[in-house]
Amino acid sequence: MDVACCDSGGNKMNLTKRKFDCLVIGAGGGGLRAALQLSQADASVGVVSKVFPTRSHTVAAQGGINAALANVLPDNWHWHMYDTIKGSDYLGDQDAIEYMCRAASNTVIELEHSGVPFSRLENGRIYQRAFGGQSQNFGGDQAARTCAAADRTGHAILHTLYQQNIHARTHFFDEYFALDLVKDEEGYILGAVAIEIETGIPLLIEAKTTLIATGGAGQLFYNNTNARINTGDGMAMALRAGIPMEDMEFFQFHPTGIAGKGMLISEGVRGEGGYLVNGEGERFMERYAPHAKDLASRDVVSRSIAIELKEGRGCGPDKDHVLLKVDHLDADIIKKRLPGIRDLSMTFAGVDPINAPIPVCPTAHYTMGGIPTNRHGQVVVPEHQGAEEPVPGLYAAGECACVSVHGANRLGGNSLLDIVVFGRAAGNHIIEYLKENRYHRPIAEESVDYALSRLARWDKKGDGESVDSIKTDLKKTMDKYCGVFRQEDVLKEGVEKVLAIEERLQHARLKDHSKIFNTARIEALELENLMDLAVATVCSALERKESRGAHSRIDYPERDDKNWLKHSLYFKEGRRLEYKPVHIKPLTVDSFPPKPRVY
Numbered sequence: 001m002d003v004a005c006c007d008s009g010g011n012k013m014n015l016t017k018r019k020f021d022c023l024v025i026g027a028g029g030g031g032l033r034a035a036l037q038l039s040q041a042d043a044s045v046g047v048v049s050k051v052f053p054t055r056s057h058t059v060a061a062q063g064g065i066n067a068a069l070a071n072v073l074p075d076n077w078h079w080h081m082y083d084t085i086k087g088s089d090y091l092g093d094q095d096a097i098e099y100m101c102r103a104a105s106n107t108v109i110e111l112e113h114s115g116v117p118f119s120r121l122e123n124g125r126i127y128q129r130a131f132g133g134q135s136q137n138f139g140g141d142q143a144a145r146t147c148a149a150a151d152r153t154g155h156a157i158l159h160t161l162y163q164q165n166i167h168a169r170t171h172f173f174d175e176y177f178a179l180d181l182v183k184d185e186e187g188y189i190l191g192a193v194a195i196e197i198e199t200g201i202p203l204l205i206e207a208k209t210t211l212i213a214t215g216g217a218g219q220l221f222y223n224n225t226n227a228r229i230n231t232g233d234g235m236a237m238a239l240r241a242g243i244p245m246e247d248m249e250f251f252q253f254h255p256t257g258i259a260g261k262g263m264l265i266s267e268g269v270r271g272e273g274g275y276l277v278n279g280e281g282e283r284f285m286e287r288y289a290p291h292a293k294d295l296a297s298r299d300v301v302s303r304s305i306a307i308e309l310k311e312g313r314g315c316g317p318d319k320d321h322v323l324l325k326v327d328h329l330d331a332d333i334i335k336k337r338l339p340g341i342r343d344l345s346m347t348f349a350g351v352d353p354i355n356a357p358i359p360v361c362p363t364a365h366y367t368m369g370g371i372p373t374n375r376h377g378q379v380v381v382p383e384h385q386g387a388e389e390p391v392p393g394l395y396a397a398g399e400c401a402c403v404s405v406h407g408a409n410r411l412g413g414n415s416l417l418d419i420v421v422f423g424r425a426a427g428n429h430i431i432e433y434l435k436e437n438r439y440h441r442p443i444a445e446e447s448v449d450y451a452l453s454r455l456a457r458w459d460k461k462g463d464g465e466s467v468d469s470i471k472t473d474l475k476k477t478m479d480k481y482c483g484v485f486r487q488e489d490v491l492k493e494g495v496e497k498v499l500a501i502e503e504r505l506q507h508a509r510l511k512d513h514s515k516i517f518n519t520a521r522i523e524a525l526e527l528e529n530l531m532d533l534a535v536a537t538v539c540s541a542l543e544r545k546e547s548r549g550a551h552s553r554i555d556y557p558e559r560d561d562k563n564w565l566k567h568s569l570y571f572k573e574g575r576r577l578e579y580k581p582v583h584i585k586p587l588t589v590d591s592f593p594p595k596p597r598v599y
């Protein structure tokens with residue numbers, strides 16, 4: 001069916017239209033898990049992905065997925081819950097964390113039964129490795145909670161979920177780029193406008209429910225571990241639809257990206273017995289985290305490396321990295337448990353870890369903040385007197401969402417868990433919603449104009465500044481002004497710089513070639529998305545005057561629970577910030593009140 005709209009010249013044209021019960025934007029683990037739940041319940045589901053589904057960033061996840069299966073060492077979901085809350089520096093919502101940790105074991109077993117080829121112990125059970133921030137008995141000995149398929153766990157999960165979706169007859173729009181949400185006057189979300197990347201032809205996908213599952217925004221930073229597609233499109237779409245972004249000041253820097261390149265060397269390497277040394281050959285983590293050492297939480301290890309480098313104890317001629325040693329481990333263990341890491345290290349660092357240590361440094365990795373949701377995946381916004389209301393018809397799951405189970409710092413292995421647990425939960429809630437909301441609501445012709453005008457803006461050719469150079473400037477600015485350590489004057493300058501780059505983007509044009517390739521247009525649209533999120537991130541970071549988890553302020557070095565035990569909400573309109581309380585009360589068990597966080 002077609003609907004009238006305007007082209008870039010303002011002429012009426014027909015826009016092709018498709019209808020589904022649910023539109024899922026994003027085919028990573030989060031989107032695919034939700035789509036599977038829906039397709040298996042006989043809902044009609046359309047999944048839009050800007051890359052072929054199995055190229056989504058989930059495919060790159062290495063180390064594994066957490067669940068207290070107790071296959072290797074004693075374990076219990078309650079200990080997992082405690083570690084996650086402590087890891088979040090007490091900013092995580094304890095009801096959502098309880099829900100996730102309780103669901104973890106069944107979720108992993110469900111994945112196993114769907115066909116995920118987990119590595120095995122001698123007794124046939126799923127292999128589990130030690131990861132950072134994991135403990136037995138509420139802060140006691142190291143636990144081994146991360147279920148792994150060698151060092152390619154995300155690959156195994158994503159391919160399995162994709163195949164299950166094909167089997168369940170989910171409809172895929174591969175290589176379609178979602179532009180913006182479509183909304184009616186009462187605030188219902190009615191689907192989205194997308195374009196087919198190959199042809200540039202727009203399409204209106206009308207849906208009773210829309211789930212955003214577009215992943216993280218690691219491309220905000222120059223040095224990052226993320227795929228080039230991780231430009232936070234869904235978060236920016238939500239911002240433009242008037243939805244605030246939660247906790248954007250919390251961006252995780254992974255301690256071990258390959259120095260100068262950024263590719264991730266999984267925490268699983270330290271879980272298998274690898275450790276860090278500085279330029280003096282010292283195992284420095286013993287000083288910063290005497291108990292957990294190299295398996296302290298990621299924010300702690302990243303800061304420790306940054307201090308070592310700042311104080312001149314780095315390695316190499318520029319003393320700009322430290323070394324990750326694994327050459328003391330048995331070569332067979334490396335080949336069997338870490339084959340992908342060995343490959344990456346040989347390709348990008350020119351080092352075979354069997355013989356020599358890997359040069360590493362902290363690298364932007366994970367977006368803790370995102371679209372505010374409850375544990376059913378419903379997008380929630382503050383209404384009158386602080387109460388939260390769901391946005392009708394809109395859901396979010398995966399890295400783009402902030403439930404919040406990761407708070408100020410995510411534990412390794414908890415993101416793959418988050419995407420499958422909350423992807424599934426969102427699917428279940430949508431099934432209930434569809435029972436009450438059985439008909440498509442009418443879409444006014446004008447409601448697609450905004451999305452199409454964004455597209456048309458990049459049709460005008462010229463010789464303006466190139467999108468690529470603006471993008472590089474933005475990312476370098478974020479590295480420099482909003483990195484591992486932050487402080488007032490630097491952040492203030494960062495806000496000014498980012499706003500100046502935003503202004504430059506208003507005047508940018510695609511180069512005046514005879515033909516504009518859609519990929520160039522897509523990159524421009526992605527940069528607009530990154531731009532909105534960069535402003536959200538620096539503004540939120542400037543306002544939070546304390547150090548908590550990944551947000552580390554030199555001028556406010558302590559955590560301040562009295563004033564700052566709260567989530568930030570950044571609104572695009574007026575660049576305004578509001579705050580909302582942390583859910584300290586879990587669902588059924590006693591809460592874990594904030595206490596000092598030591599490893």
Ligand SMILES: Cc1cc2nc3c(=O)[nH]c(=O)nc-3n(C[C@H](O)[C@H](O)[C@H](O)COP(=O)(O)OP(=O)(O)OC[C@H]3O[C@@H](n4cnc5c(N)ncnc54)[C@H](O)[C@@H]3O)c2cc1C
Pocket residue numbers: 025026027028029030031048049050051053056057058059060061062063064065066153154176177178179213214215216225226227229230233234264266365366397398399400412413414415416417419
């Ligand atoms: C190198 C690396 C290793 C990691 N290792 C681990 C690990 O071992 N354990 C762990 O728990 N976590 C790990 N993580 C984190 C974890 O992998 C991610 O947080 C998680 O996979 C994100 O899944 P997702 O479904 O939210 O999004 P993604 O897998 O990123 O998928 C996003 C989807 O959205 C689509 N999309 C985006 N924008 C648009 C648009 N505009 N239009 C249409 N489609 C769009 C993309 O095409 C893609 O299909 C790792 C991350 C990285 C980068």
